[in-house]
Amino acid sequence: MLIAEKKLEIKEIVKNARSEGRTIGLVPTMGYLHKGHVSLINRAKMDGCFTVVSIFVNPLQFGPTEDFEKYPRDIERDIEILKQADTDVAFIPSISEMYHNTHLTQVDVSILSEKLEGVFRPGHFKGVCTVVAKLFNIIRPDRAYFGWKDAQQLIIIRKMVADLDFNLEIVPVPTVREDDGLAASSRNVYLSDQDRKKACVLSKALHKIRKMVELYKITDVRILLEESKKIIETENVELQYIEAVDLETLKPVTSIKKNTGILAAIKVGNVRLIDNVIWE
Amino acid sequence: MLIAEKKLEIKEIVKNARSEGRTIGLVPTMGYLHKGHVSLINRAKMDGCFTVVSIFVNPLQFGPTEDFEKYPRDIERDIEILKQADTDVAFIPSISEMYHNTHLTQVDVSILSEKLEGVFRPGHFKGVCTVVAKLFNIIRPDRAYFGWKDAQQLIIIRKMVADLDFNLEIVPVPTVREDDGLAASSRNVYLSDQDRKKACVLSKALHKIRKMVELYKITDVRILLEESKKIIETENVELQYIEAVDLETLKPVTSIKKNTGILAAIKVGNVRLIDNVIWE
Numbered sequence: 001m002l003i004a005e006k007k008l009e010i011k012e013i014v015k016n017a018r019s020e021g022r023t024i025g026l027v028p029t030m031g032y033l034h035k036g037h038v039s040l041i042n043r044a045k046m047d048g049c050f051t052v053v054s055i056f057v058n059p060l061q062f063g064p065t066e067d068f069e070k071y072p073r074d075i076e077r078d079i080e081i082l083k084q085a086d087t088d089v090a091f092i093p094s095i096s097e098m099y100h101n102t103h104l105t106q107v108d109v110s111i112l113s114e115k116l117e118g119v120f121r122p123g124h125f126k127g128v129c130t131v132v133a134k135l136f137n138i139i140r141p142d143r144a145y146f147g148w149k150d151a152q153q154l155i156i157i158r159k160m161v162a163d164l165d166f167n168l169e170i171v172p173v174p175t176v177r178e179d180d181g182l183a184a185s186s187r188n189v190y191l192s193d194q195d196r197k198k199a200c201v202l203s204k205a206l207h208k209i210r211k212m213v214e215l216y217k218i219t220d221v222r223i224l225l226e227e228s229k230k231i232i233e234t235e236n237v238e239l240q241y242i243e244a245v246d247l248e249t250l251k252p253v254t255s256i257k258k259n260t261g262i263l264a265a266i267k268v269g270n271v272r273l274i275d276n277v278i279w280e
Numbered sequence: 281m282l283i284a285e286k287k288l289e290i291k292e293i294v295k296n297a298r299s300e301g302r303t304i305g306l307v308p309t310m311g312y313l314h315k316g317h318v319s320l321i322n323r324a325k326m327d328g329c330f331t332v333v334s335i336f337v338n339p340l341q342f343g344p345t346e347d348f349e350k351y352p353r354d355i356e357r358d359i360e361i362l363k364q365a366d367t368d369v370a371f372i373p374s375i376s377e378m379y380h381n382t383h384l385t386q387v388d389v390s391i392l393s394e395k396l397e398g399v400f401r402p403g404h405f406k407g408v409c410t411v412v413a414k415l416f417n418i419i420r421p422d423r424a425y426f427g428w429k430d431a432q433q434l435i436i437i438r439k440m441v442a443d444l445d446f447n448l449e450i451v452p453v454p455t456v457r458e459d460d461g462l463a464a465s466s467r468n469v470y471l472s473d474q475d476r477k478k479a480c481v482l483s484k485a486l487h488k489i490r491k492m493v494e495l496y497k498i499t500d501v502r503i504l505l506e507e508s509k510k511i512i513e514t515e516n517v518e519l520q521y522i523e524a525v526d527l528e529t530l531k532p533v534t535s536i537k538k539n540t541g542i543l544a545a546i547k548v549g550n551v552r553l554i555d556n557v558i559w560e
Contacts, residue, residue: 011447100442104389105387105389105390105443106388106390107388107444109384110384137445140447159384162380163383163384163385164413164414167291
């Protein structure tokens with residue numbers, strides 16, 4: 001596996017792969033890799049891509065009171081995981097390589113960024129879009145892989161790509177779960193054993209919703225949300241939002257159908273967790 | 281000369297030129313071409329570029345009370361001028377080709393966009409950056425040509441390119457002037473003969489400043505601005521701003537040196553005109 005720390009290096013590597021006729025697949029990550037990331041990489045490999053995985057904890061997408069400093073990092077372990085997953089090249093830039101200290105530009109998918117997560121994390125998606133736009137311009141991938149776990153992020157990036165005419169395809173990949181149902185996330189490491197048990201109430205509630213829709217054909221959002229809230233209330237966690245929305249506009253829907261999803265966030269102690277169930 | 285109205289067409293044309301080893305040069309315009317535009321095209325041709333000129337009156341960069349509707353348009357005449365200038369391809373998309381009706385994304389070079397023109401045209405540069413980012417993604421030029429006439433625009437686009445890692449070079453081209461000194465601009469057509477005479481007071485003042493700096497080595501901004509205001513006041517025009525700024529940060533400077541400029545806007549009747557003198 002190649003490792004590039006500089007933009008010029010990764011550009012050269014990608015250029016060579018492209019000149020050999022390879023399709024370029026990008027998996028953008030913040031590192032501390034887990035099986036969710038690995039499934040993105042597997043998908044890119046399965047698609048025959050020359051697979052670039054970026055690892056960059058992007059300061060722009062963290063609010064001033066958020067966990068940028070303590071966000072988990074373990075580059076040695078990440079590199080091992082990338083090698084095992086048969087990644088072609090890891091792009092691991094420093095902050096100063098990515099942002100000169102006079103950086104000003106932000107990419108904003110306005111309305112979509114202000115809903116749901118945006119209410120609790122103002123500015124977050126501007127930071128995400130800005131770094132992703134940069135990665136797209138540096139690497140010029142043919143495909144970029146994003147997980148449904150971060151559904152709003154996926155929807156926003158897909159919109160940015162359409163709106164700004166980025167010449168690439170966004171490939172959404174299903175959420176990967178731990179054995180206890182918890183959606184794989186780097187932030188799960190923040191949870192104590194006890195909090196982790198509490199946290200599972202979210203995936204449990206979403207799983208119940210999925211069953212109600214798919215087995216019992218209950219599509220009335222009012223009923224589904226009531227039931228899910230009842231389940232979440234059985235644990236001492238803070239429900240920040242649970243909403244049924246259109247997967248393109250993020251506008252609320254009243255019944256579940258194709259292209260809708262139920263997106264939720266809870267806080268367990270100090271740890272924010274998001275999860276969702278979607279009908280593509 | 282080829283003419284493309286669809287993104288897919290221009291992409292195909294550019295792809296073919298690139299596969300023939302050509303360097304791609306983009307001259308983005310809003311049409312109603314004048315000798316300023318022609319000098320941009322000439323420069324691109326001189327650089328050996330396969331030269332793409334886009335003509336698109338971008339609604340996003342006009343404020344609600346501005347002149348989007350009445351902005352001068354004459355596509356037939358433009359096409360003649362482009363042919364005469366030996367343009368390789370004109371990209372003339374419709375509004376619906378450029379923006380689907382759910383367009384949300386904006387590119388914002390924040391602080392730089394709020395100064396000078398930004399005070400009088402809030403949102404203007406977001407619109408400019410957004411359409412230019414789209415054109416860069418559609419055409420993927422190796423070079424893009426912008427005139428010093430719109431100095432703030434040039435500075436902002438250059439910053440956007442650096443911040444978002446667009447893989448291209450911005451080539452600045454000197455302002456072209458009419459015989460009476462007025463900077464070439466599509467909006468000059470709005471001026472009555474009488475107003476045009478008044479409008480010339482701006483280029484006259486800026487010319488005086490240039491002489492004071494270059495012939496008499498007067499670099500004190502206070503003296504230069506005082507003198508220029510005195511000249512502008514001789515005509516019945518509204519001075520909206522005249523400021524000496526750093527050509528990278530647009531922050532005010534107190535003395536003229538390399539990489540500074542004096543940027544100004546006046547209003548003659550209902551017509552806003554901008555001009556500047558710069559020291560690169």
